Amino acid sequence: xxxxxxxxxxxxxxxxxxxxxxxxxxxxxxxxxxxxxxxxxxxxxxxxxxxxxxxxxxxxxxxxxxxxxxxxxxxxxxxxxxxxxxxxxxxxxxxxxxxxxxxxxxxxxxxxxxxxxxxxxxxxxxxxxxxxxxxxxxxxxxxxxxxxxxxxxxxxxxxxxxxxxxxxxxxxxxxxxxxxxxxxxxxxxxxxxxxxxxxxxxxxxxxxxxxxxxxxxxxxxxxxxxxxxxxxxxxxxxxxxxxxxxxxxxxxxxxxxxxxxxxxxxxxxxxxxxxxxxxxxxxxxxxxxxxxxxxxxxxxxxxxxxxxxxxxxxxxxxxxxxxxxxxxxxxxxxxxxxxxxxxxxxxxxxxxxxxxxxxxxxxxxxxxxxxxxxxxxxxxxxxxxxxxxxxxxxxxxxxxxxxxxxxxxxxxxxxxxxxxxxxxxxxxxxxxxxxxxxxxxxxxxxxxxxxxxxxxxxxxxxxxxxxxxxxxxxxxxxxxxxxxxxxxxxxxxxxxxxxxxxxxxxxxxxxxxxxxxxxxxxxxxxxxxxxxxxxxxxxxxxxxxxxxxxxxxxxxxxxxxxxxxxxxxxxxxxxxxxxxxxxxxxxxxxxxxxxxxxxxxxxxxxxxxxxxxxxxxxxxxxxxxxxxxxxxxxxxxxxxxxxxxxxxxxxxxxxxxxxxxxxxxxxxxxxxxxxxxxxxxxxxxxxxxxxxxxxxxxxxxxxxxxxxxxxxxxxxxxxxxxxxxxxxxxxxxxxxxxxxxxxxxxxxxxxxxxxxxxxxxxxxxxxxxxxxxxxxxxxxxxxxxxxxxxxxxxxxxxxxxxxxxxxxxxxxxxxxxxxxxxxxxxxxxxxxxxxxxxxxxxxxxxxxxxxxxxxxxxxxxxxxxxxxxxxxxxxxxx
Amino acid sequence: xxxxxxxxxxxxxxxxxxxxxxxxxxxxxxxxxxxxxxxxxxxxxxxxxxxxxxxxxxxxxxxxxxxxxxxxxxxxxxxxxxxxxxxxxxxxxxxxxxxxxxxxxxxxxxxxxxxxx
Numbered sequence: 001x002x003x004x005x006x007x008x009x010x011x012x013x014x015x016x017x018x019x020x021x022x023x024x025x026x027x028x029x030x031x032x033x034x035x036x037x038x039x040x041x042x043x044x045x046x047x048x049x050x051x052x053x054x055x056x057x058x059x060x061x062x063x064x065x066x067x068x069x070x071x072x073x074x075x076x077x078x079x080x081x082x083x084x085x086x087x088x089x090x091x092x093x094x095x096x097x098x099x100x101x102x103x104x105x106x107x108x109x110x111x112x113x114x115x116x117x118x119x120x121x122x123x124x125x126x127x128x129x130x131x132x133x134x135x136x137x138x139x140x141x142x143x144x145x146x147x148x149x150x151x152x153x154x155x156x157x158x159x160x161x162x163x164x165x166x167x168x169x170x171x172x173x174x175x176x177x178x179x180x181x182x183x184x185x186x187x188x189x190x191x192x193x194x195x196x197x198x199x200x201x202x203x204x205x206x207x208x209x210x211x212x213x214x215x216x217x218x219x220x221x222x223x224x225x226x227x228x229x230x231x232x233x234x235x236x237x238x239x240x241x242x243x244x245x246x247x248x249x250x251x252x253x254x255x256x257x258x259x260x261x262x263x264x265x266x267x268x269x270x271x272x273x274x275x276x277x278x279x280x281x282x283x284x285x286x287x288x289x290x291x292x293x294x295x296x297x298x299x300x301x302x303x304x305x306x307x308x309x310x311x312x313x314x315x316x317x318x319x320x321x322x323x324x325x326x327x328x329x330x331x332x333x334x335x336x337x338x339x340x341x342x343x344x345x346x347x348x349x350x351x352x353x354x355x356x357x358x359x360x361x362x363x364x365x366x367x368x369x370x371x372x373x374x375x376x377x378x379x380x381x382x383x384x385x386x387x388x389x390x391x392x393x394x395x396x397x398x399x400x401x402x403x404x405x406x407x408x409x410x411x412x413x414x415x416x417x418x419x420x421x422x423x424x425x426x427x428x429x430x431x432x433x434x435x436x437x438x439x440x441x442x443x444x445x446x447x448x449x450x451x452x453x454x455x456x457x458x459x460x461x462x463x464x465x466x467x468x469x470x471x472x473x474x475x476x477x478x479x480x481x482x483x484x485x486x487x488x489x490x491x492x493x494x495x496x497x498x499x500x501x502x503x504x505x506x507x508x509x510x511x512x513x514x515x516x517x518x519x520x521x522x523x524x525x526x527x528x529x530x531x532x533x534x535x536x537x538x539x540x541x542x543x544x545x546x547x548x549x550x551x552x553x554x555x556x557x558x559x560x561x562x563x564x565x566x567x568x569x570x571x572x573x574x575x576x577x578x579x580x581x582x583x584x585x586x587x588x589x590x591x592x593x594x595x596x597x598x599x600x601x602x603x604x605x606x607x608x609x610x611x612x613x614x615x616x617x618x619x620x621x622x623x624x625x626x627x628x629x630x631x632x633x634x635x636x637x638x639x640x641x642x643x644x645x646x647x648x649x650x651x652x653x654x655x656x657x658x659x660x661x662x663x664x665x666x667x668x669x670x671x672x673x674x675x676x677x678x679x680x681x682x683x684x685x686x687x688x689x690x691x692x693x694x695x696x697x698x699x700x701x702x703x704x705x706x707x708x709x710x711x712x713x714x715x716x717x718x719x720x721x722x723x724x725x726x727x728x729x730x731x732x733x734x735x736x737x738x739x740x741x742x743x744x745x746x747x748x749x750x751x752x753x754x755x756x757x758x759x760x761x762x763x764x765x766x767x768x769x770x771x772x773x774x775x776x777x778x779x780x781x782x783x784x785x786x787x788x789x790x791x792x793x794x795x796x797x798x799x800x801x802x803x804x805x806x807x808x809x810x811x812x813x814x815x816x817x818x819x820x821x822x823x824x825x826x827x828x829x830x831x832x833x834x835x836x837x838x839x840x841x842x843x844x845x846x847x848x849x850x851x852x853x854x855x856x857x858x859x860x861x862x863x864x865x866x867x868x869x870x871x872x873x874x875x876x877x878x
Numbered sequence: 879x880x881x882x883x884x885x886x887x888x889x890x891x892x893x894x895x896x897x898x899x900x901x902x903x904x905x906x907x908x909x910x911x912x913x914x915x916x917x918x919x920x921x922x923x924x925x926x927x928x929x930x931x932x933x934x935x936x937x938x939x940x941x942x943x944x945x946x947x948x949x950x951x952x953x954x955x956x957x958x959x960x961x962x963x964x965x966x967x968x969x970x971x972x973x974x975x976x977x978x979x980x981x982x983x984x985x986x987x988x989x990x991x992x993x994x995x
Contacts, residue, residue: 016950016960017934019958019960020911020934020959020960021931021934023910023911023912023953023957023958023959023960024911024912024915024930024931024934026957027912027953027955027957028912028930030955049929049930050929050930050931051929051930051931051932052931053931056931056932056934056935059934059935059938060934060935060938063935063938063939063942064938064942066942067938067941067942070942
């Protein structure tokens with residue numbers, strides 16, 4: 001009977017499934033035969049009832065395989081859990097080692113996670129709008145090739161003609177005064193808010209819909225339409241209106257005009273950043289050469305940036321032909337919105353800092369790695385015992401890796417605390433002009449980064465030591481009593497220490513270059529003295545303060561401020577130094593031909609009251625400054641030295657004529673030449689500047705600059721009170737030192753220099769501790785040898801020299817490697833440095849000197865201990 | 879109800895029915911596949927288990943889910959056989975399934991009753 005079935009599935013049982021199924025079939029066949037069937041018939045009948053044994057066996061095997069795999073995984077999980085428990089217990093038994101290793105990794109993981117969080121919020125994460133990749137920023141381009149803002153008539157023509165865009169919209173930013181207290185209650189304090197007048201389609205270009213109410217109707221944008229409407233940001237809605245959903249349709253006072261609240265935006269979708277309120281920008285009140293609007297657009301589906309750029313360029317060229325006065329020679333420039341907002345400089349700075357912190361993390365890993373090797377050398381006996389008891393090497397490696405993983409896990413957890421502190425610190429002290437910094441937080445992406453950093457650190461730190469420590473020769477190691485061996489471990493530690501030193505050199509060089517660049521920036525000759533000057537900007541809305549009123553106010557305010565005790569001089573200007581306000585216009589000089597496109601050179605201009613140069617201590621080089629006699633209709637202008645050199649290269653600027661705004665502009669006469677003022681960007685040379693009397697260009701905002709002669713805080717308070725009295729209903733912000741503007745311009749490079757210095761310092765400490773640890777270990781291992789040498793008459797100085805030489809070799813190797821690496825890497829810093837070459841020798845010398853000094857000191861301490869060895873003790877200790 | 883026993887007429891197995899029958903059968907104690915087959919065939923008057931081999935993938939699946947445990951032992955004819963027995967989870971699963979099955983058949987019977995009295 002059995003044989004008949006064997007014919008069916010010949011041979012021994014393949015596996016348990018085979019055996020199980022055959023048991024069934026053969027039992028059935030036996031039963032049928034017992035019931036009187038022929039064996040062959042019985043076999044056929046059994047198979048007929050059973051179905052295809054091959055197919056069923058395959059199905060069973062596949063199910064069994066997945067079950068076994070799941071069981072194996074569960075087993076591994078259980079084993080790893082056991083390993084982890086064991087590893088944590090070991091760490092508890094060596095608290096000194098555990099604390100050091102965890103703290104080192106926490107520092108590295110925390111610093112990189114914190115910086116990643118910032119970089120992620122600012123650079124990597126897409127903007128919060130729908131399809132942010134299709135959003136572009138559009139500038140006009142001057143005939144000289146500089147980016148410039150856009151005029152509304154041009155924007156409207158673009159919108160009509162260019163087919164590559166789903167929408168084009170413009171916006172501005174201005175200070176507005178908002179009074180939420182309604183007519184009857186009245187008397188409430190007006191609040192200064194940042195308002196954005198926006199053109200039609202602004203919200204639809206961004207893809208943002210108000211969460212309450214709606215956007216502006218089309219008629220709000222047409223001349224004569226009702227433009228007294230406002231959309232609120234979520235933050236303003238909560239702060240000013242207590243998050244009242246019934247606010248839509250109510251009326252507030254905006255710059256003295258009753259304004260209806262049309263809607264409230266969802267949180268986090270405010271654009272441009274910082275804006276709290278949006279109003280319609282009406283067509284028809286702008287000239288084509290009023291290029292004062294920022295423009296964003298959404299690319300139409302299926303269009304690419306180059307296509308859109310080419311099409312809009314053609315439109316701009318056509319407009320240049322139609323309106324030569326305003327647009328001849330002007331082009332357009334498109335940039336992805338995210339790039340335009342962040343700017344290549346911030347992006348590059350963050351990437352460089354991220355790379356630097358990555359190097360620091362690597363040093364931390366290598367440092368922990370070398371600690372693990374040292375600890376492993378002391379466990380040779382344990383490993384030998386386990387190997388001779390039959391543990392395969394893979395099992396030992398796994399155990400050791402899990403121990404490194406436990407350190408990485410604890411380091412990662414502690415690192416989250418460090419990262420949180422780092423993000424808070426960046427937010428507190430970081431540069432204010434970095435966009436979207438407020439969004440930096442420990443969110444899921446950042447947690448994932450921290451987890452990845454922890455796992456990678458565990459592997460980097462743990463792999464080499466695990467492979468090294470698990471390599472045992474049970475016979476020898478057990479005989480030697482776990483004391484000898486590990487010339488290999490010492491060599492490996494030496495290599496790890498050299499790596500740390502080399503990496504530390506690169507960080508030191510980077511920090512040195514950044515610090516030097518920052519110091520050069522501090523030493524820049526500004527051409528003016530912000531010393532005891534305080535500044536405050538007030539906005540006088542056209543609706544309440546027409547031009548004549550503003551002109552009169554400028555004189556009245558100046559007289560009153562000068563009368564305040566402690567005020568030595570005072571002046572107003574349109575846009576203050578380092579206030580991020582730039583005005584420029586064409587300037588034509590009689591006898592000078594326009595360029596090929598018929599354009600004239602563009603120069604920065606500032607509208608200032610008398611006393612401006614005196615207040616800022618700008619030296620008057622020739623002629624006179626402005627006085628009260630320079631009124632509307634007068635033609636006196638003052639120019640800066642570089643302006644004089646550029647426009648009157650013959651060197652006789654004084655008394656020469658020029659036309660402000662091109663040849664059709666009004667004629668002016670140069671009455672004075674002043675020193676150059678570097679008042680826009682620290683890294684930039686002074687811009688050639690034309691100064692005009694405020695009485696001729698009485699713009700709606702005045703920045704008051706007051707020189708205090710010492711009593712700054714008291715005078716600042718008096719200035720604010722005086723302004724509040726003179727222009728009631730206009731919000732007067734805090735009066736701040738002008739130096740604060742400057743300080744802000746310096747925050748970014750300072751912050752960068754500080755971070756680099758902090759990373760480099762941490763790197764030096766880690767590298768030095770690595771050197772110290774290795775040398776102390778080497779001395780301890782050679783105690784007996786040193787004892788013999790001293791017993792044979794070696795002098796202590798010779799012993800110190802012998803040990804220190806060993807350290808010096810490591811330091812020399814590390815520094816040499818590091819220098820080579822730095823030279824290669826420093827080039828990526830070049831664009832971030834101010835007047836500092838990436839190959840500047842001083843930075844390299846300082847880095848080498850500092851690190852070599854610290855590292856040699858770290859190896860000298862163990863060397864001295866070696867010399868203090870008492871030969872009799874060392875020789876009898878065994 | 880039909881009492882047809884030929885393969886062509888066998889009842890289509892409602893998904894999970896065989897599992898339910900196996901679990902129920904195992905409440906008697908540990909059994910090997912052959913014994914489970916015979917038990918089900920006898921008690922359903924051969925209406926359900928048309929193909930005996932189909933029992934085995936079902937058993938392996940139940941084992942994978944942890945509802946039955948398997949162990950090799952000696953059979954009545956003194957051969958090595960794989961014995962299956964209910965686990966605690968399997969017993970709980972059976973109770974839950976029995977309740978569901980009761981409600982299900984009741985509902986189906988009601989509809990069939992109204993359509994074709």
